[in-house]
Amino acid sequence: MKKFGLGCMRLPLVDKNDPTSVNHEIFCEMVDTFLEHGFTYFDTAYMYHKNASEIVVREGLVKRHPRESFLLADKLPLISVKAEGDPERLFNEQLEKTGAGYFDYYLLHNVNTNSLFRANKYGCFDFVKQKKEEGLIKHLGFSYHDSAELLDKILTDHPEFEFVQIQLNYLDYDSISVQSRKCYETIVKHGRRVWVMEPVKGGMLANPYEEVKELLKAHNPDASPSAWALRFAASHEAVDMVLSGMSSMEQLMENIALFENFVPLTEEEKAVLAKASEMINAKTAIPCTGCAYCVPHCPMNIPIPTYFSLYNAAAAYQRMPNQMAYYTNFKRTHGQASACIACGACTTDCPQHIDIPGFMKKVAEMFEN
Ligand code: SF4
Ligand code: SF4
Structure with missing residues (x-):
């Protein structure tokens, strides 16, 4: 499996004010191009595009390509698990919406102190293990947004999870709230693999402040700001997957070129990004990524x-x-x-x-x- 996945949460829209209006033609073109270049991993979730992403994936990917030619990841929306039977109901709905038959990768979505309580209360851990035994899930993981300390406890209690999807980018690496570095090191300590989300921090690092762009350009005139950010995430040894939510063919082609000829960051380049992070943090008032979970x-x-x-x-x-x-x-x-x-x-x-x-x-x- 190549290290780069197509995230289906920021797809091109027909109407930019309507997140459900994904442009089917452009998405199909993106899917076909992605597969033609040997990339196979697609990441969707119940709530992406206001609950439309899974259907978009069915129409643009699942119905148009042989099932064994791609890998599909989906997620149990813990935010919607509020009663007994909800995991089963949601999972069945996801199988129907995607039409995928089974999920190659399935994650508990957005595990944190709050959602962990609901996941335990309504048996989500046993539920996904059962689905894996039934062959409806091939690999188990969870996406995570909380402290490294809690992550350590979850991984100790749950050896069944093979990977953890964390937010890892150069801006959040040493952030007190996101704790990318500490979470990464915790996953490595437990011998699990790392999936990366938000490598470009919701697009923020694709278009940073002018002085940051100048800093990056001075060190490499040919690399875009998003290429710097993606290389940062993918340069970590335990990272097996970097997801990027691309909104156009141009972004897709740039990222394909980057990952087809991937070159890890040098120590000097890492120091440049540490400086860029300092500059951005000094100017960003609210560290919102635009995920819209709220x-x-x-x-x-x-x-x-x-x-x-x-x-x-x-x-x-x-x-x-x-x-x-x-x-x-x-x-x-x-x-x-x-x-x-x-x-x-x-x-x-x-x-x-x-x-x-x-x-x-x-x-x-x-x-x-
Ligand atoms: S404020 Fe809302 S949109 Fe912004 S990061 Fe938090 S949950 Fe996401
Ligand atoms: S934005 Fe204000 S009103 Fe809306 S959910 Fe948050 S605290 Fe409540």
């Missing part, structure tokens, strides 16, 4: 990642009129930031551990006063 929880219909993105751009570039225009448009159809009642419902599943109600006050201060 959005379904909000009773006030606040588009949380959209507002955080506008806030970050306004704070970093002082482009207030531009950001203000977007904010004014969004609040016509959604809750405005000051509508936040600080209920905290959005915070429990935030992989970045962001104080969302706290930052929402700052968004309101910036755009409403």
Whole structure:
């Protein structure tokens, strides 16, 4: 298996305001090109593209290519496991939506302190083991967003998991909340393999601040910022899979070229990225990746990642009129930031551990006063 997978969470859209409107023609072209170049791993999940990703994968991949020609990963959405029988119901729904017959890789999605409680309460660990015994899952893993300490305990308690999918990128490597490096070292200690998500941090590292672009260009005029980020993730010895959520053929072709002729980072290049990380952290107000896990929880219909993105751009570039225009448009159809009642419902599943109600006050201060 090649080290690079096609993430199906940021696919090209027909209507950029409708996450379910994936462009079928472009996606098919991406799938075909990916397979033609010898790459085989596709990653989907229940909630991607507002629950449409699995169907998109069925139409663009499963129905159009022999089942043995690709590897499909899907995930049990722990966020939706709230009662006895939910794991079975969701799993059956996923088999039907994807039409895949079985999953080559199946993960518990977004394990953290909060979801771990639900996973234990509703028997998710025994459930996925059972499905593996039945041959409906080939390999078991989980995606993880919490401390290295808790990860150590989970891996001790659960030898059945072969791999862990973690957020690993040069910006989060030594972050106090994400703990990429510590999580990576914990997985290695337990002899398991590492899958990487968010290597480009939700696109943030594909288009960093101008001074960071200049720094990277000065060391390698031919490499794009996203190529630097992907090389950082894939240069780790225990990493077997790097997932990238690509939104265009151009991005796909660039990444294919990178992984077909992969060259690990040198020590000097690692030092350049450490400097880039320092520069970005000094300017980024809210470390939101735009995953949107928080959005379904909000009773006030606040588009949380959209507002955080506008806030970050306004704070970093002082482009207030531009950001203000977007904010004014969004609040016509959604809750405005000051509508936040600080209920905290959005915070429990935030992989970045962001104080969302706290930052929402700052968004309101910036755009409403
Ligand atoms: S704390 Fe605010 S943003 Fe979060 S769910 Fe409650 S109302 Fe929505
Ligand atoms: S606030 Fe957290 S959960 Fe919401 S989009 Fe940002 S990173 Fe994701």
